[in-house]
Amino acid sequence: MTVRSAISRSVGIAAESTYGTYVNPTRHIPIIGESIEPDYSRIDNDDVIRAGRFTMHSDDQAPGRVIHQGTIQTLLYDRSVGIFLQHVLGSGSTTGAGPYTTPLVPGSSTGKSLSIQVGRPSTDGTVQPFSYSGAKTRSVKISGKQNESVKFEADIIARAVTTATGLTAVSYAASAVPFRWSQFGTISLMGATNATVSEITITMTQELDEERLFLGASVIGEPYQKGLTAIEISGVAEFESLTFHNNLVSGAVASYSIPCTSGSYSLTFAGTARMDAGQPTASGREIFKVPFTLKPMGTTDAAAFTATLVSPDTTP
Secondary structure (H helix, E strand, O other): OOOOOOHHHHEEEEOOOOOOOOOOOEEEEEEEEOEEEEEEEEHHHOOOOOOOOOOOOOHHEEEEEEEEEEEEEEOOOOOOOOHHHHHHHHOOOOOOOOOOOEEEOOOOOOOOEEEEEEEEEEEOOEEEEEEEEEEEEEEEEEEEEOOOEEEEEEEEEEEEOOOOOOOOOOEOOOOEEEEEEEEOOOOEEEEEEEEEEEEEEEEEEEEEEEEOOOOOOOOOOOOEEEEEEEEEEEEEEEEEHHHHHHHHHHHEEEEEEEEEEOOOOEEEEEEEEEHHHHHEOHHHHHHHHEEEEEEOOOOHHHHHOEEEEEEOOOOO
């Protein structure tokens, strides 16, 4: 029996072979929430004059372009969610025989798109399937904070939706568990080990041309990258020494490593970066904290930022 509330909501995903051609979900992910909504553009020809009329005639309007956009919020599980990382970073090949290792590096995401099916229960007892095609991953944000599971959020833009495709039976990966705060390993920032990081966020964003509209078409063309992949590492640590301050002043580029491991599976971010914020602050008599921001950059894309995923998934 279907529970007639968001208790029965589901999200399933699959990689598309052709942009915009829907594929039934091949995996489902447990979610905290999702906010994928339509953005309908209307063509209102309200500059047309019809003698004696003070409101627009209904014949002088038409539908315009439609996109669907929003976020999927979940946890950083040790499997199933890596596909979003692959699609926002673009480049990476998988090796191994289980667990499988995929080093993901900023690169081209052309041809990488998802089909996403969201099951939304209505009060008549039906889980209504909203099947989105041509979904590109704009950004991925991974956030770790003391005494919490690691959060994962993907921001997507999709080309089209239909409610006519049947709901695929929900099936979650067996034994999928989220990473948690205590599973972060030795964090190294600006070439020095830092054992007092209390929270950290890694954000990966690709700048997409999302308005590829052409005569004779009612949907957008595949959004292509039109800028650099923007990556930011931010967080809070205790004021241990002048290391952060000195790097902030010098503008030097130095190494970083942020590992998170659960048994045989892991996700590690590593590369080189410049520190763009790192001023100690305190309120009252508390220990000084340093809110920091790192901007990855390097001699190559891989040297600047590599996300190495080790998981039971044969492909991310």
